[in-house]
Amino acid sequence: MTLQANSTPAPAAARRKRQPVPVAQTTIEDDFWSPKLRLVRQVTLDDVFTKFEKGEAFANFDKVARGERGGFHGHPWFDGLICETMRGAADFLAVEYDAQLDERLDGYIERIAAAQAADPDGYINTYVTLTHPDKRWGANGGSQLYHHEMYNAGCLVEAGVHHYLALGKTNLLALAVRFANYMCDTIGPAPKHNLVPAHSLSEEALIKLYRLFRQQPDLAAQLLPGRDPAQYLELARFWIDNRGNHQGRISFTEYAQDHCCTVDQPEAVGHAVRAVLLYIGLTALGLELDDSGYLAAAHRLWQDVTERKLYITGGVGPIHEYEGFSYGYYLPNTGYLETCAGVGLAFWAGLMGQAFDGAVYADVYERALYNNILPGVSLDGKRYTYQNPLTAKGNIHRWEWHGCPCCPPMLLKALSELGGQIYAYDDEDIYVHQYVGGRSVIPLPAGEVELTQRSSYVWEGRVAITVHTPGARTFGLRLRLPGWSGDFRLRVNGQPPSPVEIEHGYAVIRREWQDGDTIELELAMPVERVAAHPFVNDVRGKVALQRGPLVYCLEGVDNPDEPNPVLPADAQFEAQYDPDLLGGVAVIRGAAQDGRQVVAVPYYAWDNRPAAAESEDWMQVWLGQAGLEKATLTEAGDLTGWENVLYRPLPL
Numbered sequence: 291m292t293l294q295a296n297s298t299p300a301p302a303a304a305r306r307k308r309q310p311v312p313v314a315q316t317t318i319e320d321d322f323w324s325p326k327l328r329l330v331r332q333v334t335l336d337d338v339f340t341k342f343e344k345g346e347a348f349a350n351f352d353k354v355a356r357g358e359r360g361g362f363h364g365h366p367w368f369d370g371l372i373c374e375t376m377r378g379a380a381d382f383l384a385v386e387y388d389a390q391l392d393e394r395l396d397g398y399i400e401r402i403a404a405a406q407a408a409d410p411d412g413y414i415n416t417y418v419t420l421t422h423p424d425k426r427w428g429a430n431g432g433s434q435l436y437h438h439e440m441y442n443a444g445c446l447v448e449a450g451v452h453h454y455l456a457l458g459k460t461n462l463l464a465l466a467v468r469f470a471n472y473m474c475d476t477i478g479p480a481p482k483h484n485l486v487p488a489h490s491l492s493e494e495a496l497i498k499l500y501r502l503f504r505q506q507p508d509l510a511a512q513l514l515p516g517r518d519p520a521q522y523l524e525l526a527r528f529w530i531d532n533r534g535n536h537q538g539r540i541s542f543t544e545y546a547q548d549h550c551c552t553v554d555q556p557e558a559v560g561h562a563v564r565a566v567l568l569y570i571g572l573t574a575l576g577l578e579l580d581d582s583g584y585l586a587a588a589h590r591l592w593q594d595v596t597e598r599k600l601y602i603t604g605g606v607g608p609i610h611e612y613e614g615f616s617y618g619y620y621l622p623n624t625g626y627l628e629t630c631a632g633v634g635l636a637f638w639a640g641l642m643g644q645a646f647d648g649a650v651y652a653d654v655y656e657r658a659l660y661n662n663i664l665p666g667v668s669l670d671g672k673r674y675t676y677q678n679p680l681t682a683k684g685n686i687h688r689w690e691w692h693g694c695p696c697c698p699p700m701l702l703k704a705l706s707e708l709g710g711q712i713y714a715y716d717d718e719d720i721y722v723h724q725y726v727g728g729r730s731v732i733p734l735p736a737g738e739v740e741l742t743q744r745s746s747y748v749w750e751g752r753v754a755i756t757v758h759t760p761g762a763r764t765f766g767l768r769l770r771l772p773g774w775s776g777d778f779r780l781r782v783n784g785q786p787p788s789p790v791e792i793e794h795g796y797a798v799i800r801r802e803w804q805d806g807d808t809i810e811l812e813l814a815m816p817v818e819r820v821a822a823h824p825f826v827n828d829v830r831g832k833v834a835l836q837r838g839p840l841v842y843c844l845e846g847v848d849n850p851d852e853p854n855p856v857l858p859a860d861a862q863f864e865a866q867y868d869p870d871l872l873g874g875v876a877v878i879r880g881a882a883q884d885g886r887q888v889v890a891v892p893y894y895a896w897d898n899r900p901a902a903a904e905s906e907d908w909m910q911v912w913l914g915q916a917g918l919e920k921a922t923l924t925e926a927g928d929l930t931g932w933e934n935v936l937y938r939p940l941p942l
């Protein structure tokens with residue numbers, strides 16, 4: 291039984307063009323996810339918009355529209371965060387229309403439009419316009435690093451594209467196009483300005499804009515008269531190629547991945563959110579151009595991140611001071627692990643899974659989703675994390691709002707887009723990447739296929755998928771065998787299917803499917819004690835409890851006597867579902883070496899119950915394990931079994 295058995299295949303592995311299924315074509319009906327998504331849509335989305343309104347972030351647009359100067363509220367990137375929230379709202383609308391939300395967005399769009407109309411170029415950055423109108427694009431000593439001009443523009447473009455795809459409306463997209471055109475006219479090879487985003491995001495956003503117009507020439511004729519949509523792809527490429535080219539501008543250094551050309555960057559460095567968003571752009575560009583150079587660079591960075599710098603929770607970026615990456619295997623329990631970085635990693639994993647063969651990408655998506663993104667919001671939907679460390683002693687709690695509230699909008703766009711990550715397809719096959727119940731229409735080239743998935747995930751490993759097709763249809767169904775699951779059972783219409791090939795972490799069933807055919811997959815879900823690579827100093831000799839994709843933690847409220855239990859070498863655990871605890875969770879119970887009880891709950895649900903006493907205000911993921919230190923790092927330094935692997939279950 292090998293956890294994280296799905297390792298990253300060599301980049302030379304045959305690459306098939308995989309497509310994601312548009313978010314609008316999946317309806318999630320799932321015991322675990324449906325209540326959570328309903329809460330996020332009904333409570334969290336409103337909460338985030340309302341808190342931005344109260345903080346006068348929307349009022350910044352009104353002031354620009356009225357031609358005022360001064361009076362800016364918030365940080366320069368608040369324009370972008372508002373747009374990110376609108377993108378999340380658009381994806382929710384794509385799945386289920388809501389007139390009130392549509393109207394609310396229209397109200398916001400009007401205010402952004404009025405701000406843009408006040409500028410002859412269509413430029414929008416309320417901070418620069420209200421505070422330093424002479425310092426646009428870093429002119430006259432302006433701080434490009436702080437202004438976030440291209441980041442905000444990218445968020446506007448993303449929101450415009452998603453809003454159009456959800457509703458067919460161009461009122462937001464038209465604003466994005468106007469700003470994007472201004473950037474295309476201003477930024478690029480000489481004689482244009484050599485400017486690259488100091489905070490990535492706009493790279494992929496412009497590629498999305500290009501792809502939208504390439505796929506919809508009528509829309510391009512309407513919104514882009516006399517212009518070629520390829521300009522957006524070229525600008526994204528310029529941004530990725532011109533990292534490290536500091537001619538005529540300051541360097542943003544390794545902090546913002548500006549130390550050398552992106553394809554030459556040997557490892558993940560600097561601010562983790564900026565980094566993963568840049569790698570998303572790099573991967574999207576490689577996919578769009580079918581360019582092995584860009585994709586090879588993405589693959590190298592992916593291996594660095596997932597094989598040396600990834601926490602067991604899917605968090606990345608341990609360093610507090612610059613919210614960033616450190617050197618390989620430096621994964622302290624107090625790591626920063628910003629929710630935004632986990633969201634970026636998850637989206638990057640989705641794109642890497644389109645570019646390269648292997649279930650490992652969907653594994654990483656799942657790890658980040660359940661253990662680094664989901665903890666980002668409280669069970670009541672109104673409190674948030676910024677950092678997601680693996681240990682806390684009264685010093686870390688969710689907050690109602692933050693001076694830099696970047697994580698709630700990022701969390702919203704990750705969860706609203708979940709339906710788009712469940713399946714993918716290529717010319718011949720459908721990939722089942724996530725086990726989430728619901729209905730999805732897969733636009734295979736040979737004709738649409740509807741899949742209904744019923745899943746007892748995440749508390750049990752049973753999944754049933756029924757095929758709906760008007761007539762017989764031949765295709766391969768590729769079911770991800772998660773890296774954490776060593777054992778599985780597969781049935782088609784109640785019988786063991788033949789043949790089943792295991793390829794790059796997928797069970798592949800290729801046959802002529804009939805309407806009503808049902809595939810049943812049962813994944814073993816024992817409680818595992820997981821050890822980290824022996825080079826990870828902070829957790830050597832320790833284990834984390836994991837069941838299925840969920841990482842568990844101990845909280846003081848459940849374990850009042852024992853903040854640092856040591857588990858016996860033969861520790862036994864039981865998992866039992868408790869519908870009344872933390873919105874319904876499987877609780878893990880076992881005994882420590884001294885006989886005292888150990889109670890663990892899913893990490894995502896921690897910090898949702900007040901501690902009765904200061905001494906109970908703690909949380910811990912990694913636990914002592916008797917006799918383990920010797921077994922993981924022998925004097926001879928035996929690293930057998932740890933090649934390209936960061937986490938493995940006991941026994942090693």
Ligand SMILES: [Zn+2]
Nearest residue numbers: 628630696697
């Ligand atoms: Zn954040």
